[in-house]
Structure formats: structure tokens, C-alpha cells
Amino acid sequence: MEINIAEAHHRIKNFILRTPLLTEDYINGFLENTTFFKCENLQKIHAFKARGAANALSKLDKSLLKNGVATHSSGNHGQALAWAAKIFSSYAYVVMPSSAPKTKIEAVHYWGGEITFCEPTLQAREETLQQIVERTGAIFIPPYNHWDIIEGQGTCAYEIFQEDLEPDYLLTPVGGGGLLSGTALAARQYSPKTKVIGCEPKNADDAYQSFNAGKLIPVGAANTIADGLRTSLGDITFEVICKYVHDILTVTEEEIIDAWRWITFHLKVIIEPSCAVPVAVLLKHKDMFKQKRVAVILTGGNVDAEKLRLILP
């Protein structure tokens, strides 16, 4: 599969935001390095997922867009698809588990997406989606295991590399692996000296296990606060990650919550707990990153207020 991240960026750049890349004196002093945070929590729909969805829809023929697009999602991809469908004059069908957070349901509605609720199992989600696709002719846009999505997510790292920071390391969380794959492919082409590291909760460490075993090992029930990272790699993202990612590092739930508290108060931004996973890796492996230039993608900011309570003293 040929992907071209620069062209993807050119296609979507007028729809997405060029998010700020922040650096902070206290954080740099504490870590004894220079760390840049790419704030995708300040992106459209407050998550990098807007990039992949916009890219996928920008590549669809108009005749296909008119039947709509569809996906199943309990998270930001559903929101991103509804948003992108609005921009590209299409229509989004989003299958959501009945247990999905209220804020995410509201966001899909806000962007005009049509929600179909189902039981919170992968089987129920896939079957419900299949019925909708058959009934409407809508195009299925998967959340991560799809080249157009990977290409779109790669535009985030592409923007980082355009700033001439020449980071030694670039850290992203890994859930289904769309962002990590796109990031690794972007680094390979636009900043080959940058080592890309995937960061994962120990409680959802399928990418860590798969990467080290050299075969796809899906996770069972993932019990982590980092709700964006509970999914497992797909065959495409697994292959890209094995080839181009430098390493996968894991952190505990306690490390995630500590890092979440730390980064929120020092960087002054609201982020999802998933974003705290690479920050926890930075704090845990301080020596590895000492005196280095590090970039971290803060993936999103869609967090329930009640959950924010966890990081307050």
C-alpha cells in the first residue's frame, strides 16, 4: 500500500487545526530534557481522530459520499466521522454501545450523526453496523485498521517534523495502532533519525505482547482508565508497528494517574487519561530521555468532568 502523508496533509489542512506544540520550563527542568507536546486535545472535536476521518472522506468519490458513511465506536472516532461527514456533505451512521459516555453521545448528535445503540459487545457492534451498511449503502470507515485512517493520523507527526525540531524520540499512546502506525510512517519518511515509541497501559498491553512475540495477540477485557486504549491492534497496524516502531513501553494504572495529574497541572491543559500514558513513560524512563529532544502527542481532551475528579487532591 502506497501512502503519502504530505498529500494527505495538503488535502485536509483547511478542515483541521494546526494544533499548538507546547514546551514548558518546569517540565523541561524536571525531566532534564526538552519536551514538546503536540496538543491534539485542542484539535477539531478535541482529538487527533479528526485527521483520519477527514482524510478518509476526502478520498471518497462524491457518488459514494451521498449514501453516507458508517462506523462503530464508543469513543472519538464516531465523533470524528460525524464531524467529517458534515464537512464533506455526507451523513454519518454511528453504532454505539448503550454504555457509551453521555458526552460522546451528545457530540455525535451535535455534528448531526445518526446513532444506533447496541449491546456493549464487539459482536453486537459489528452485526448492527453490517445491517446499517446493507440497508443504506453507507461506506464503512473503520477506526484504525485502514490505510486512509493511518495516513490521516500521520499528518500529526508530519506537522511536528515541519517545525524542524528534529526530535530524538516521538511518543504516542497505542490502542488500535492507527496513530502509532501513521506516526512511524511519517518519521520514516520525514525524520528518519527520530525513534518512535508506542506507550501502552500494562492492563491493555496487546501491542507490547504482539510486538515482542512477532504475532498478533489480541487483548481480552482491558481494564484501564485510559479508555481510548482498550482496543487491540489490527492486522495492518500490527504489520506497520512491527516494521517501523522502535519500541513499545508499558505503564501501570497508578503511573498513568500520577502522570495525568502532573501534566495537567504543569502544562495547563485538559487531556484524556490516554494522553497521560506517554507522559507516564517519560517519567518512568527519565534516564533514557535525559538531554534528549522529545515530542509527545497529546491525543485528545474528551474527558468527563467526573473523571477529572480523580486527578484533584
Place this chain on the structure above:
Amino acid sequence: MEINIAEAHHRIKNFILRTPLLTEDYINGFLENTTFFKCENLQKIHAFKARGAANALSKLDKSLLKNGVATHSSGNHGQALAWAAKIFSSYAYVVMPSSAPKTKIEAVHYWGGEITFCEPTLQAREETLQQIVERTGAIFIPPYNHWDIIEGQGTCAYEIFQEDLEPDYLLTPVGGGGLLSGTALAARQYSPKTKVIGCEPKNADDAYQSFNAGKLIPVGAANTIADGLRTSLGDITFEVICKYVHDILTVTEEEIIDAWRWITFHLKVIIEPSCAVPVAVLLKHKDMFKQKRVAVILTGGNVDAEKLRLILP
């Protein structure tokens, strides 16, 4: 007094950050306008005060810098002065009331400032400062009622105007009036069509009263959650504000807290309650700003975690 905000910006731009100017779909949809938020909570020391302090010190002769600089402050100005003193190879003496928040004390220490505690009265602060100045020969840098400070704070609006947004309105909070004065002077020169509005808590409405009475009416004990806005105008800031500010609008404590919650969750940034004051004005006078282009300066992000609890459900 001649001030030149463009020159001030040129002098300090390598020390401060060009903070992001954010705009958000949901917020614009709700307000039925286009609002831009200048994020000084992401500035050095997480407050616009870095601008004024850097400007004041950049104008001091090296022979004066060697004796140090001094101020009294319970808030961000002390931190800003300690930070600027470090940059300009000077030394900062900061008189703080013994009741000052722990985080702000720590921040002054972090930047190498020397703290002298005193009783929490204006008289005790001024007397303690006077003793330090006499003993050390340090130069007193006031928090707002000083042309170099006003000139420095004006660089924030200057950066907004450089983006060619041509805002119809520019809203800032008003406490001592340094930021509001600098903003009004910047607008007068670089964007004369922009109406500058000062936003003030009803419980600390000395600027509102002074502006409308045409004479300086200091506030007594100001009981507002917006801790950065408890001070009263000085003679210089009062004069500038009377001449060049379009209007001063006030909001209640309840309106401030509601706006604080609203903006934090929709914009995804951590801000001090003072920043919520102009946001509360936007929400209260929605009709006035409908279909307009509005810029709001979010002044700082130094808030205690315990206080953040107030905006969680």
C-alpha cells in the same frame, strides 16, 4: 508619556512565548459569533504578567539591574519578576503576605526569587518593601501602575492584531488595570476599529465605578473568587482606561463560576477564575456580541487544584 508597544514586543519576543489563539466550533455555535481566545495561561510562568516584567527589566540599565529588583505581590507579578530577574541576570526581592497561596510561593522560589513575608495588609507590604529597597538598592517594579508594565502587557493585544483578525471587540479582565490599559493603547494604535471592554467582578467593581464616576474610587475589601482582580486601579491606569476603553461590564460570582466551568470544558484548558470574568460577560451579553468577531485574553492558569474542584459537578 510615550509608549511604543511594537518596540516592546521586539525587545521581549525572544523571552516570552507567542501564545496560541484558539477558536472552538461549539463555543462559536453557542455564542453565534466567532470568538478567539488568546491563551496567556500557556505563557511563561502561565500568566501575561511575564510580558510586563520582561519589558520593565529590558529597559533597565545594567548598572541598575545588579542591585536587584523588588516588588510586593500575592499573585503572578511576583513570579513574573523572579522569572524576568533570572533572564536579565538580576535578582528579585518579593514581599508576599504570609497568607499567599503555597503554589505561588513555590513558584517565586523556583525562579530564584527571595521572599520576605509580611502581614497581609497593604501598609505592611509597602513598609516591608521600602525597607528592602533602602537596604539593597533594588529597583521597585510595581505590578501595574507603571508605564513599562503597561507597555509590556500591551504586547499581548499586539500579537492578536498581528493575526489580521480585525476583532470588533477585545475583552480583558480588569484588576489593577495594567493589561486593560496596555490593550486599549495597543488597539488605539494597531486596530482602531476594535472596541476594548474591561470585565470586572461586581464584588470588586472599582474600575466600573471609577470609569462611570470619572474619578478614582478604590475598592474596599474585595470578596471575589477572581483572586487576580481584587486590586484597584492606579492613577495611571485609571487615566488610560477613561480615555481609551469603550466600556466596563461587571458580572456576579455565580456568573463567573458558571463561565469558568463552561470555558474549561469546551476549550480544554486550565485557567484561573479571573479569566472566566470576560467569558461571563460574553455569555451575559450574548446579543451584544452576536455575529461579531471577538477576542478574549485568557490571562493566566495559576490555580490551586483545590479551587478547580469548584467547577466540577
